[in-house]
Amino acid sequence: MTKPLNIGVIGCGFMGRTHSNAYNRVSNFFTTEYKPVLKAVCARSADSVKAFADQWGYESVETDWRKLIARDDIDAVDICTPNNLHKELAIACAEAGKMILCEKPLAMNVEEGEEMCAAVEKAGVANTVWYNYRRVPAVTLAKQLIDEGKLGRIFHYRANFLQDWTIAEDLPQGGAALWRLDAAAAGSGVTGDLLAHCIDTAIWLNGGVTNVNAMTETFIKQRKHNLTGKVEPVGIDDACAFLCRFDNGSLGLFESTRYARGHKALYTFEINGEHASIKWDLHDLHRLEYFEHRDEGRLRGWRSIHVTDGDHPYMKQWWVPGLQIGYEHTFVHQVADFLEGLASGTPVSPTFREALETQKICDAVLASAKSGQWTDVG
Ligand SMILES: NC(=O)c1ccc[n+]([C@@H]2O[C@H](COP(=O)([O-])OP(=O)(O)OC[C@H]3O[C@@H](n4cnc5c(N)ncnc54)[C@H](O)[C@@H]3O)[C@@H](O)[C@H]2O)c1
Numbered sequence: 001m002t003k004p005l006n007i008g009v010i011g012c013g014f015m016g017r018t019h020s021n022a023y024n025r026v027s028n029f030f031t032t033e034y035k036p037v038l039k040a041v042c043a044r045s046a047d048s049v050k051a052f053a054d055q056w057g058y059e060s061v062e063t064d065w066r067k068l069i070a071r072d073d074i075d076a077v078d079i080c081t082p083n084n085l086h087k088e089l090a091i092a093c094a095e096a097g098k099m100i101l102c103e104k105p106l107a108m109n110v111e112e113g114e115e116m117c118a119a120v121e122k123a124g125v126a127n128t129v130w131y132n133y134r135r136v137p138a139v140t141l142a143k144q145l146i147d148e149g150k151l152g153r154i155f156h157y158r159a160n161f162l163q164d165w166t167i168a169e170d171l172p173q174g175g176a177a178l179w180r181l182d183a184a185a186a187g188s189g190v191t192g193d194l195l196a197h198c199i200d201t202a203i204w205l206n207g208g209v210t211n212v213n214a215m216t217e218t219f220i221k222q223r224k225h226n227l228t229g230k231v232e233p234v235g236i237d238d239a240c241a242f243l244c245r246f247d248n249g250s251l252g253l254f255e256s257t258r259y260a261r262g263h264k265a266l267y268t269f270e271i272n273g274e275h276a277s278i279k280w281d282l283h284d285l286h287r288l289e290y291f292e293h294r295d296e297g298r299l300r301g302w303r304s305i306h307v308t309d310g311d312h313p314y315m316k317q318w319w320v321p322g323l324q325i326g327y328e329h330t331f332v333h334q335v336a337d338f339l340e341g342l343a344s345g346t347p348v349s350p351t352f353r354e355a356l357e358t359q360k361i362c363d364a365v366l367a368s369a370k371s372g373q374w375t376d377v378g
Pocket of ligand 1: 011013014015016042044065079080085103104131132176177193
């Protein structure tokens with residue numbers, strides 16, 4: 001018999017929608033001991049949170065997150081708010097004994113992240129951070145191939161995350177839709193928003209990072225602030241590129257920008273090993289490109305694996321071989337793994353402690369960009 005897991009979601013924007021969809025879908029496709037129940041959703045506007053609850057099937061609404069966290073009928077809280085609220089909400093949840101599913105980046109900086117880790121570990125509550133790209137079937141397949149040693153020794157890791165939506169000079173910063181441009185709400189720009197995803201995937205696939213050498217740029221130096229109405233300095237990084245050394249001796253090259261005209265969400269990575277190479281592209285997320293040097297010479301070449309077969313990660317839960325799933329399914333997979341972890345008593349990756357590693361690298365990247373020096377990952 002399934003056990004209910006009462007979910008309270010805070011924030012009903014982009015991630016509030018992807019997560020609500022995941023809680024609704026997961027039990028249709030995955031057999032899990034726990035079944036999510038959409039108990040409550042919270043946002044500050046009573047009208048919009050009510051409309052959201054009706055659309056997604058929540059039983060109740062709150063307009064004050066403190067009330068949601070205090071409710072006895074909530075088992076797990078899902079934090080889908082801008083980054084500057086993650087710490088306060090997560091610590092309140094831990095103190096109330098709630099499980100926590102927190103959006104990325106874990107925190108505004110390492111100090112905040114450390115406090116969050118201490119709080120969940122002291123409370124002994126299940127916790128995870130939504131680095132959902134790990135759960136694209138093709139990316140999970142890449143992890144399997146690397147762990148099986150198919151690539152051999154790894155020499156290079158390259159990743160990009162490119163967008164083009166902040167090029168206009170008259171785009172304001174701050175407020176509901178544009179908090180990502182406001183350092184007070186976001187912590188950083190592309191480093192915490194986009195590179196954090198690339199870094200999480202990289203350390204999952206290729207291990208820890210030793211040190212980094214970064215450059216950042218803020219192309220538009222001042223923007224009108226939506227909350228104050230005044231033109232204010234822009235505190236986020238519009239673009240960031242960094243070199244790094246991984247603990248396994250391989251070299252890393254990462255780039256992210258919101259000024260790459262023509263690119264909306266081009267997340268790509270390539271890994272070159274002694275025996276084989278792997279390439280992946282979010283715009284064609286079901287394909288894993290694979291080159292195996294040990295193939296017979298005449299047949300050697302890049303193969304494009306369409307990751308849709310029943311023996312590919314997660315795929316037997318969906319349709320029939322050859323049929324694709326999409327972006328939203330990565331969140332369904334994360335919920336499925338979280339529920340499975342609860343049933344088996346195994347923490348689901350990445351936990352807060354594991355996501356703190358990404359935070360440490362992001363902080364080192366920003367520190368290196370400021371100092372112009374190679375910087376150790378603390
Ligand atoms: N995993 C991913 O791929 C991914 C993608 C996008 C965003 N994110 C992360 O998810 C988080 C939210 O991003 P988003 O794109 O959904 O933002 P969003 O602006 O679309 O939604 C944020 C929501 O938080 C609510 N909110 C703000 N302050 C609040 C408060 N005090 N109390 C209650 N609700 C409050 C807003 O009303 C809004 O509903 C961020 O941390 C972001 O970095 C992750």
